[in-house]
Amino acid sequence: MSEGQSDDSIAAYEERIEALEAKLRALEENVAASAEQAGHGFDWKMWGERYGLLIAWGVMILILGSVKPDQMFAWNSYATMLGSNAMVVVLTLALMIPLTSGDFDLSVASVMGLSSMLLAVLNVKMGMPIGGAVVIVLLVGAVVGLINAFFILYFGVHSLIVTLGTGYFINGLILWVSDSATIAGVSMGLVNAVILTRLFGIPIGFYYALALTLIIWYVFQHTSLGRRLLFVGRGREVARLSGVNVDRVRAGALMASGTIAAFAGVLYTGMRGAADPSSALAFLLPAFAAAFLGSTAIYPGKFNALGAFVAVFFLSTGIMGLNFLGVDSFVQNLFYGGGLVIAVSISQLIRGRRPMD
């Protein structure tokens, strides 16, 4: 009986070896093929991956437009949508930076809420000029990032836990400084500078978000700083042994995240001329969904600013269309929540098949 078993196991071994050899051959052919493709010829698959989200966006507009052409094909709808999502773009960019260097920052939406409220308190209640208040608020965002970095790097606590805690702590601070009330009457200067001034019918806040997107795209793609950020996120030990000061890079990413999230809060207050203690928190999930969905587009397989920009408007176009169809507001949650899980699954698929762009 043991003889039979061993024969079986030899056969099984041989089968496995043959299968492995076949795999190896396939792999070699694959490598040769991709080598050829890289040299010349048009790679349709890669093109499809890069621009798939843009195409899906267009298709979605056409489908929704075929049902509600008056609203879906009106420039005004888009001008409003682009303007009112500026702070979502900015918040997504904030989140994307530590994600690239390998840390989660769950406190971004809280920082956005804090900066929004703090700006109103300083400007309305304490009578500080709006310019000075904005500078202070941005500094506070950077300090929150520094505090996150301290706990993550000095104590070695996982970023998920630290930022979950600091985020919740900040929510408490917001309620404290605002007495849990909405503060209205923020300087018209800010409202003018964010939403009332329009270019091609689109509120100027959108162009701030666009400019920031381009800046971060440039830093990620065309500076050694951006490449180092990616190195740290993908292989901390490799980066360290290649002479990168990993802790400094991670701390810098978290501080940038805090500062940019605070800027999102400035836009948010400017857009409404007021600040309330809780609504900003609802933007955490849309930002995550957009960051991950964005990582499947333009430069598939890595978090990138252009992809995130497209993703924000892909998601908000979908929600706008569903609103036009008269669907209840709970659809937002379905759309963003489902979008996040699907986006992460797709990006995993891309990574599994082809680890990089």
Next chain:
Amino acid sequence: MVQRAAHGDALVIRHLSKRFGGAVALDDVSLTVRRGEVHGLLGSNGSGKSTLIKVLAGFHTPEPGAEISLYGEKLHLPISGVDARAKGLAFVHQHLGLIPSLSVAENFFMGSLSTGHNWAINWRAAHRNARRIFESFGLALAPEAPVASLSAVQQALLAIVRAYEDIRIATKDHADRPGVLVLDEPTPFLPRAGVEQLFGLVRQCTDQGASVIFVSHDVDEVREITDRATVLRDGHLIDTVVTADTGTEAFVERIIGRSMERYAGAGKQRKAGAPAVMIRDLAAPGLGPVSFEIGRGEILGLTGLIGSGFDNIPALLYGARGGTSGYMEVADFDADLKHLSPEIALSRGIAYLPADRLGEAGIGSLPVGDNVAMPVYHTLRGALGLTDRSIQRHAARLGGEAGVKPNVPAMPLSALSGGNAQKALMAKWLQTDPSLLLLDEPTQGVDVGARQQIWDALDRTAAAGTPILVGSTDYEQLAQLCHRVLIFSRGQIVAELSGSGLTKDKIAERCYRSMPQAV
């Protein structure tokens, strides 16, 4: 060699063979472990000794025809772990199988906790019980202490006592079966005093009638502790000898084999002149203090058995590990190793290529181009900043020179074969024209062709004056590549080989002996 399975024998193995595909790992091995004896099992890497242990532990199914019996009772093959334990066979592997964050007592009773159902554990009684057992072995271990707080020696002793107790409990109904304890290389990471303590414990076990199989690389240790010893080479049982009648030379000869094809060393002559690198009083856990020098254009090899301490040296000289002390002089740079970091080392032109190719040396998910260009990003900036095009053009040029195939910088590093990835990563550092190149197992998992290309590249680099340090356990590589090789044992340099004295066999011979001796 026909032996009758006497009733007095503890473990009898007959006609044990094991093949993996076409490769023969064990070829008709027969050996007997007597009651109350310490039986050594010796052999180099690939000799088949780990396969033998894995068959006993039930990881491998032996080829048909093998017979293994314990105290006269035939074991069903493949051996089931539960069955073997119940019959009195226990293992202590090199990694000990302890959970550092749990207490000594929790670890000690792990066997009964993980298999039995006990709804009312009385920890006070358990601690008392553990303390009594430790005392009976003369061990001062606190049952409440977390295992992480114990020294390496105490952890090893705990693992051995635990295995021995497991045997005792399993065989308590059979007074005639004191059990067989397999110690699979327990000593390499222990200091000399700890090894003596461990041997004392082994003797206590055998005094009570148990048998011990002691697996080791180290001839001196085997000569000290074992009664008899079996030497394996290339899957064959070479000899089973009575230890007291066998000298060190005779053991080494059996392990490395005189019939083996002799690889002549390259016989490279060491260049004269002032040393380019001086290392003084280098010390770290398990190492040193040691001092040595590397000449201009010299390739210096470091080797020794596992645990001898040499393997960390390339990383230590790069400031990549904590807990280092000592001084290094490279060119006009005086480094206090206590404060050295990779960032500083790199700024002084020191380059380090770790052995762990996709864990420490390169990032598999990023393109070859980025991996290669990383140290020289600042030189690749154009008017628009860094572009994929400039990175890839640079990497393609380097890859072409280094013979990377396929030479496509946009491909992820993980898509390259081991040899080609290593050529690319080597090129990453060679382009910086380092003042000192530190290498850890530079051709591990690299095919023969790529290996030669990497050696050639290193020869050219050394010829241009760069001092190179190579840590490796590949004796053939060291003999071919190096001008000089230092051999380590227990954290100290015990021998230096160079010129015509630098051959694969000589290196092996010196490595298998743990005691320093006059050359």
